[in-house]
Amino acid sequence: MPSSSTLAISLSFFLINIVAIAESKSTIEPCANSDSCNSLVGYTLYTDLKVSEVAALFQIDPIALLTSNSIDISYADVENHILPSQLFLKIPIICSCVDGIRKSVATRYKTRPSDTLASIADSVYGGLVSGDQIREANGNLVTDPTVLDVGMNLVVPLPCTCFNSSDNFLPAVYLSYVVREMDSLAGIAARFYTTVTDLMNVNAMGSVAVKAGDIISVPLPACASNFPRHASDFALLVPNGSYAITASHCVQCSCGPGNLNLYCTPASLAVSCSSMQCRNSNLMLGNVTAQPSSAGCNVTTCSYGGFVNSTILTTLSNFLQPRCPGEHQFPPLIAPPTTVTRDSMFAPAPAPSLSDGAGPKTPKSSFMPSSGSLPGFSPANGPIGSASDATNLVNPLSSFPTLAFLLLLLKLVLLTAL
Numbered sequence: 126m127p128s129s130s131t132l133a134i135s136l137s138f139f140l141i142n143i144v145a146i147a148e149s150k151s152t153i154e155p156c157a158n159s160d161s162c163n164s165l166v167g168y169t170l171y172t173d174l175k176v177s178e179v180a181a182l183f184q185i186d187p188i189a190l191l192t193s194n195s196i197d198i199s200y201a202d203v204e205n206h207i208l209p210s211q212l213f214l215k216i217p218i219i220c221s222c223v224d225g226i227r228k229s230v231a232t233r234y235k236t237r238p239s240d241t242l243a244s245i246a247d248s249v250y251g252g253l254v255s256g257d258q259i260r261e262a263n264g265n266l267v268t269d270p271t272v273l274d275v276g277m278n279l280v281v282p283l284p285c286t287c288f289n290s291s292d293n294f295l296p297a298v299y300l301s302y303v304v305r306e307m308d309s310l311a312g313i314a315a316r317f318y319t320t321v322t323d324l325m326n327v328n329a330m331g332s333v334a335v336k337a338g339d340i341i342s343v344p345l346p347a348c349a350s351n352f353p354r355h356a357s358d359f360a361l362l363v364p365n366g367s368y369a370i371t372a373s374h375c376v377q378c379s380c381g382p383g384n385l386n387l388y389c390t391p392a393s394l395a396v397s398c399s400s401m402q403c404r405n406s407n408l409m410l411g412n413v414t415a416q417p418s419s420a421g422c423n424v425t426t427c428s429y430g431g432f433v434n435s436t437i438l439t440t441l442s443n444f445l446q447p448r449c450p451g452e453h454q455f456p457p458l459i460a461p462p463t464t465v466t467r468d469s470m471f472a473p474a475p476a477p478s479l480s481d482g483a484g485p486k487t488p489k490s491s492f493m494p495s496s497g498s499l500p501g502f503s504p505a506n507g508p509i510g511s512a513s514d515a516t517n518l519v520n521p522l523s524s525f526p527t528l529a530f531l532l533l534l535l536k537l538v539l540l541t542a543l
């Protein structure tokens with residue numbers, strides 16, 4: 126049992142948060158476990174930024190940023206490509222459980238001259254966080270929110286939800302989306318191929334009203350993996366229409382468009398990888414052979430089974446199905462965007478007009494991924510072994526029934542202060 130002083134402190138903390146009611150709402154997911162999940166935040170660039178700069182802002186692998194947005198990584202020097210201001214991007218982050226609430230605390234920001242908490246929150250991080258939340262997450266580090274020392278290393282807590290990585294019992298990745306002035310719930314639902322009802326259920330909303338600055342959780346259908354628990358990419362989830370690079374940049378997995386079965390192939394990045402051939406066969410990861418027979422079609426596949434102890438697991442399977450499969454269709458890739466069209470601001474992915482028109486391709490690249498220079502983050506890391514410090518945190522509220530109940534109430538769309 127927590128001591129009474131711990132309780133008093135958490136209670137007052139809690140009340141202060143309630144009192145500091147801000148105007149916008151965000152969806153809070155209480156959690157008790159130290160587990161985490163893959164999630165996304167929707168981010169609109171506040172200025173022109175290189176791919177590598179956006180990645181650094183969130184301390185993620187530039188390749189993960191590109192593949193999450195179905196941007197072709199085979200372009201020369203794509204990491205230095207300049208992305209245009211106002212471009213909307215989906216940023217992959219690990220969602221952990223901190224103080225009983227789902228959030229991501231793996232992002233840090235180094236302050237520059239003339240930064241204020243408000244400019245960092247509203248501009249640099251596009252309203253994904255508030256100045257108060259940054260202040261709170263950094264304890265006594267910030268004494269005067271209007272004057273920040275240059276070079277401070279601030280934790281930037283980001284909103285995220287897991288909801289069991291499922292929506293209506295189907296695999297889903299949750300995107301934390303900052304509502305803009307021109308948005309309506311119906312518009313957001315259409316943009317992300319979901320329904321108003323589903324958004325209202327997920328966010329426990331009583332009405333369809335949303336307002337600029339609210340942060341809502343949008344479920345994106347995804348392809349689930351069934352890698353063993355000790356795989357470093359355990360629980361890999363890839364949203365429909367996008368890619369992920371895993372196994373130390375050796376394997377690329379995609380989802381959709383035809384079905385929601387995860388499809389993995391060798392990644393063709395210039396990295397040295399262990400064998401990706403299925404044992405007792407000449408098939409490589411992703412290869413499928415089909416033989417029509419009287420009983421149907423005899424299909425043999427070599428599929429990816431997770432990254433375990435630096436080994437790429439492969440699984441050879443053989444089954445009969447009524448009809449032979451056609452050639453695998455990949456989700457379309459787009460060229461690195463250079464302009465923001467109206468469509469790219471309103472569509473979930475940049476508009477088809479930005480595509481190089483070469484039809485579906487798979488990401489290929491000749492550059493060495495630079496993610497090795499990003500300590501503590503690997504795109505191959507699933508929830509286990511992620512850069513989360515949540516595992517060290519004990520939730521002081523979870524053992525106190527009344528507060529636990531209050532926390533549950535927070536699942537009702539709540540006010541940002543938390």
Ligand SMILES: *[C@@H]1O[C@H](CO)[C@@H](O)[C@H](O)[C@H]1NC(C)=O
Nearest residue numbers: 288289290291292294295296
């Ligand atoms: C969690 O998700 C799994 C599969 O996605 C599902 O089988 C299970 O019922 C879900 N659990 C809850 C509590 O929703």
Ligand SMILES: *[C@@H]1O[C@H](CO)[C@@H](O)[C@H](O)[C@H]1NC(C)=O
Nearest residue numbers: 318346365366381382383385
């Ligand atoms: C996946 O995306 C494709 C095209 O982007 C779409 O046609 C398909 O309906 C989506 N699947 C699901 C389950 O949402």
Ligand SMILES: *[C@@H]1O[C@H](CO)[C@@H](O)[C@H](O)[C@H]1NC(C)=O
Nearest residue numbers: 390391408409410411412413
């Ligand atoms: C098997 O997969 C490899 C790697 O993706 C590919 O280069 C090759 O063409 C495939 N072979 C067949 C027979 O599909």
Ligand SMILES: *[C@@H]1O[C@H](CO)[C@@H](O)[C@H](O)[C@H]1NC(C)=O
Nearest residue numbers: 414416418423424425443445
């Ligand atoms: C399917 O093909 C594999 C080899 O391609 C063969 O070993 C297996 O016996 C076949 N199965 C059936 C049911 O025909």
Ligand SMILES: *[C@@H]1O[C@H](CO)[C@@H](O)[C@H](O)[C@H]1NC(C)=O
Nearest residue numbers: 355356357432433434435436
């Ligand atoms: C991982 O591989 C190394 C070297 O092959 C081995 O010593 C170690 O026991 C393995 N660990 C696990 C968990 O299998």
